[in-house]
Amino acid sequence: MKKGKYYILLIILLAASSCEFLGMESESKMDNTENLVARVGNTFLYKTDISDLTDPSMSAEDSAKITERFIDNWIKKELFVREASSNSKIDQTEIQRKVEAYRYTLISYEYQKLMVEQQLNREVSEEEIKQYYSDNIDNFQLRQNILRGRYLKILQAAQKKADVRRWMKSDRPEDLESLKSYGFQFASDFSLQDSTWINFDDLTKNSPFSTIENKIQFLRRNRYVEESDSLYLYLFRIHEFKLSEQVSPLEYVKEDIKNIIINKRKVEIAKSLENKVYERAKKNEDYEIYK
Template structure:
């Protein structure tokens, strides 16, 4: 219960039966500068959510026979679970090493290679989009498929000067659907046969030419190269470390308590 003075300082802004929502209950919204919406709109949303929640509680209380002891036990279990979770989280984040050397990634890849299977086609490729009428088109076609270092350098310079779009990261694996997006190849019905039959692919639309030189490809259901799954494997290894740290924490707490005789089991 609040005195009249306290009620004037902290007025009721909503009520469901004899349950009240006061101004102080929504101060955290007005004081939080991270929200983009104005505070009045946010307060109104919170009030509506609070009312709906209280109405559900009221209706549930009328229609359910609640075992108070069981409810309190569940609330305690939930509270303890939250405390343990926060403790584990803080401990793990403090101890966790997120650096994964390439050798560890390679070792995991070799042991679990069969667990990785491509869902789509990936390629290493050089790609350039140019205007069909560009005088340098023939030169670009020749340089695009060359493996000579000087030609590769000249190709990149031409791409920077004349291309509408290009991709020259030939050591990087990329999803084939991503590289052919917004090109006439996006409508091709059989990319697998096309890749098997051609290393150099040239297609045109009304105004542009799209030139591809396929260096390497992998098809659906094949094992991807290490480079393509390196980041995924790194995340798997870090997550395994996270789980191991949490499990070790439980063991350490138990063993310490056992050593110090902090608990007793009665027959």
């Protein structure tokens, strides 16, 4: 069922339940007319229904506008549902069937979600991740070029450019720390976590490297490269790269695999819950099939 249909059914469900509830509640509240805010037919809106719309930090004017807008929308909704309900061409039996079906779906979903959250183990070991990666390696083909490297964008007028170039090309830990310190203070844009895989397009957007036509050739031929424009100098060092359609490194898809494993656990818990409910009902003879 599409989202729009769910929304319509939800309105009908809420309208049906509110009519029944307010019908009972109106008997106890009708005497207290001071609590009434609005009425459409025999359906009432009370002050308690709108008490949480505003908070003390709001101005009186803002609170009044929000409350007025809510009341106006409530009246329009109730009038529309009332009009629709009185239309003889609408199959009320079919509407009720859909309402019950949607109610069943909502209750089942909320209960299932509650049980899953109570039982779900979100801890995923490195061994589980590696095993899933190994078992499903064909599913982890890259859809983009990725790399490990360093990228720095600084003003043409920036100081210590010679030092920056030396730090960019160096593998010494102390030089990398100097480069990071410089980047935080003076760079317009930078990425210096060269142990982390990153999408080539994400790394180089808003730079001259983003307009390279043959990116595969660029990655294969360059390890260190500079580009410039009227304002900025762009420094780019490539440690390692993987091309689109090659197998993704484990580190690049680790979080994806973790989420996949957790979602599989959710499905297993939901199925187990459904089976347990069925088996318990079968044992207790809570249902019967007539032939």
